[in-house]
Amino acid sequence: MKVIIHDLKDEEFEKLNLKTQDYIIISARDKAAPCQGCFGCWFKSPGKCFMKDKLQNLGAALGESEEVIVISENCYGGYSEGVKRIFDRSISTSLPFFTYRNRRIHHCLRYKNKLLSFKVFFYGDIGEFERSIAKEFVEANGSNNGAKRSQVVFLSNVQELKEVLK
Amino acid sequence: MKVLILNGSPKAKGGVSRYFSKVLKRSLWGCEITEVDVNSKQGFTKALKALGDVDSVVLSVPLYVDGIPSHLIPFLKEAEVLCKEKNFRFNLYVMSNGGFVEGVQNKSHLNMYEAWCRRTNIQWGGGLGIGGGVMLRVMSILLPIFLIWSAIGIYSVMKANGTIGLRQIFENCIGVLVVLGLSSGAYWCEGRLAAAIRRGRVIRNSYTRVMVPSFIFLIVADVFMFITALLSGKGIFSLFKKSPYQLEDKVSNMNITGGSKNIRV
Numbered sequence: 001m002k003v004i005i006h007d008l009k010d011e012e013f014e015k016l017n018l019k020t021q022d023y024i025i026i027s028a029r030d031k032a033a034p035c036q037g038c039f040g041c042w043f044k045s046p047g048k049c050f051m052k053d054k055l056q057n058l059g060a061a062l063g064e065s066e067e068v069i070v071i072s073e074n075c076y077g078g079y080s081e082g083v084k085r086i087f088d089r090s091i092s093t094s095l096p097f098f099t100y101r102n103r104r105i106h107h108c109l110r111y112k113n114k115l116l117s118f119k120v121f122f123y124g125d126i127g128e129f130e131r132s133i134a135k136e137f138v139e140a141n142g143s144n145n146g147a148k149r150s151q152v153v154f155l156s157n158v159q160e161l162k163e164v165l166k
Numbered sequence: 167m168k169v170l171i172l173n174g175s176p177k178a179k180g181g182v183s184r185y186f187s188k189v190l191k192r193s194l195w196g197c198e199i200t201e202v203d204v205n206s207k208q209g210f211t212k213a214l215k216a217l218g219d220v221d222s223v224v225l226s227v228p229l230y231v232d233g234i235p236s237h238l239i240p241f242l243k244e245a246e247v248l249c250k251e252k253n254f255r256f257n258l259y260v261m262s263n264g265g266f267v268e269g270v271q272n273k274s275h276l277n278m279y280e281a282w283c284r285r286t287n288i289q290w291g292g293g294l295g296i297g298g299g300v301m302l303r304v305m306s307i308l309l310p311i312f313l314i315w316s317a318i319g320i321y322s323v324m325k326a327n328g329t330i331g332l333r334q335i336f337e338n339c340i341g342v343l344v345v346l347g348l349s350s351g352a353y354w355c356e357g358r359l360a361a362a363i364r365r366g367r368v369i370r371n372s373y374t375r376v377m378v379p380s381f382i383f384l385i386v387a388d389v390f391m392f393i394t395a396l397l398s399g400k401g402i403f404s405l406f407k408k409s410p411y412q413l414e415d416k417v418s419n420m421n422i423t424g425g426s427k428n429i430r431v
Binding site for chain 2: 060092098
């Protein structure tokens, strides 16, 4: 499975005309509840969120992917609200148990790890300090999901995606 | 000093972040403290109103997937606009706690609030990254239990012998000492942070943790997770359940015809 998570407007995303046949496209625009921090997706209903909306089962999609592409507006060096909500609601990709990964403690993964590439494209105004935060943040995020490679790209314009995402 | 404490936990009650702000409050003597939960619209409005009239703001917030919990991002954006518009002045201190044992895993999260400060022209007061937050919270629950246990132990020895030696006191207090020892880093760092807040000073970001080596943390935490699973009425093996990802019907049809699998979430 390959996944694109983006927070662009639908028209804007379609206009980019990316070759997305092989991808599951997840838009972060729609309203959905944020994570309640209850850890129900670990203990009460393992693998699933208790909130029955479209984010309920997304952990499985992220956990089973070989490639994850994130397109997000920069918010203080991190993801925008919608994109972050998707990640917060998808912690069922991991198990409650701990293990070492990249010499740090992380959670064991629920699904057989196939994630080869974790790419994040940030758009919107971003200075030096926020760039350095974003790099570190994406690295940590990738290693949380067991990614073999993580990459950050800063776009000065969303249109650039046409060239970088071929 | 007027201090506004913001609890960033999405939970209505309890939560590790609320525990850490409680610990901090005890060391903020002489300060006028207001506490607001920022996990709802009403909370946002209340917090935004309070921002105008304080010397320091302390945000106690959990680490969610290496970054800011998503429900706080719109609050930060609103606060950014308001603070710039009204030219508010205060120091922002942030305590971030994560489940992983290394406090330094909170680093980029803390830096995001510093980035907020730079955009907003607010003074970054300093951050504290706490590792093993849940374990520290469990320690705080164990502390009174061990205290009572020690008191009973000492009392029974004294009743039997009439006197008690230092060695016996020590033997009866081991539980309390272990719990205090494990929490000592967090207590110390929160004390330092509180001192900075009381004096309106800026301090460097610091990181602390539950005071155990990570391989011990790993074993203890995994056992704790098994117990939690049993307590929530689940068999251990059901925790490993994989939940297959299903595309919506409409989307699967598109898949057959070779179109793009576009789902709205």
